[in-house]
Amino acid sequence: xxxxxxxxxxxxxxxxxxxxxxxxxxxxxxxxxxxxxxxxxxxxxxxxxxxxxxxxxxxxxxxxxxxxxxxxxxxxxxxxxxxxxxxxxxxxxxxxxxxxxxxxxxxxxxxxxxxxxxxxxxxxxxxxxxxxxxxxxxxxxxxxxxxxxxxxxxxxxxxxxxxxxxxxxxxxxxxxxxxxxxxxxxxxxxxxxxxxx
Numbered sequence: 631x632x633x634x635x636x637x638x639x640x641x642x643x644x645x646x647x648x649x650x651x652x653x654x655x656x657x658x659x660x661x662x663x664x665x666x667x668x669x670x671x672x673x674x675x676x677x678x679x680x681x682x683x684x685x686x687x688x689x690x691x692x693x694x695x696x697x698x699x700x701x702x703x704x705x706x707x708x709x710x711x712x713x714x715x716x717x718x719x720x721x722x723x724x725x726x727x728x729x730x731x732x733x734x735x736x737x738x739x740x741x742x743x744x745x746x747x748x749x750x751x752x753x754x755x756x757x758x759x760x761x762x763x764x765x766x767x768x769x770x771x772x773x774x775x776x777x778x779x780x781x782x783x784x785x786x787x788x789x790x791x792x793x794x795x796x797x798x799x800x801x802x803x804x805x806x807x808x809x810x811x812x813x814x815x816x817x818x819x820x821x822x823x824x825x826x827x
Contacts, residue, residue, distance in 0.1 A: 648741040654734070656682040668743045670718030681737070684715055692724055696737060699726035709744070721748045 642649055648665030650658050661676040669676070687693045690710040699706045705728075711721045720743065727738040776785040783791040795806040810819070 648743070650676060650739045652681045652737045652739065654736070656680045656737075659736075665739075665741060668722065668741055669714040669720065670716040671714070675716065679715070681739070695724070696726050696739070699728045700735075700737060703728055719745070721745050 642660070643662050645662060646664055648662065648668040650661040650665050653659050657680050658677050661673055663673070666673050666676055681687065681696060682693070684693075687696075690712045691708055692710060695706045695708045698704075706726050707723065709721075709723050711719075714720055722744050723742045725738075725740045727740075729736055729738065777783070777794075778785075778791065782794055784794055784797045785791050786797065792800075795808070799806050
C-alpha cells in the first residue's frame with residue numbers, strides 16, 4: 631500500500647475511539663479529536679498534559695495500568711469512572727499499548743466512552759422499578775376491595791376510605807371524567823334528559 635504512514639494517520643485522526651500517544655517521559659505528543667471530545671478538552675489542553683501528573687488517573691488506577699503496560703511490554707485494559715481534569719464525568723474502558731518506533735518508546739492510550747451505555751442501563755433500571763411498582767398496584771386492584779354499602783367509598787391498604795374515583799385515579803394513574811348514566815338521568819333529571827343526550 632502506498633504511503634502507509636498517511637493511511638494510519640487518517641485512521642488515528644478519524645477513529646471514534648479516543649486515542650493519545652505519550653513519549654517515554656509521559657508527555658502527550660499526539661491526540662485525536664475523539665479523545666478531546668470524550669474527556670471534554672481541546673487538543674491543545676490534551677497535548678499540554680503529562681500523563682504522570684494527571685491526578686485523576688492515579689485515583690482511577692489508570693496510572694498503574696499504564697506503568698504495567700510499559701514494564702511488562704504488553705497491552706492492559708481497565709474500566710473506570712472519574713471526573714476528568716476538565717470537569718467531565720466519565721465512565722470508560724481504557725487500553726494501554728507500549729510500543730517502540732525508530733528507537734523511541736511510546737505509550738498508546740485508547741479510551742472508549744461508556745457514559746451513554748451507563749445512561750441506558752440507568753434508564754433500564756428505572757423502568758424495571760416502575761414496572762415492579764405497577765405490578766404491585768395491579769396486584770392490589772386484583773384483591774377484594776372493601777366497598778362501603780352506603781357511600782360506595784373504597785378502603786385502601788392503609789385503612790383510609792376514599793371515593794371510588796380518587797382510588798381509581800391513584801392506582802390506575804387515570805383521570806376521571808364524571809358523567810351521568812341514562813338510568814340516573816331518568817331518575818334524577820327527567821325533565822332535562824333531552825339536554826344531556
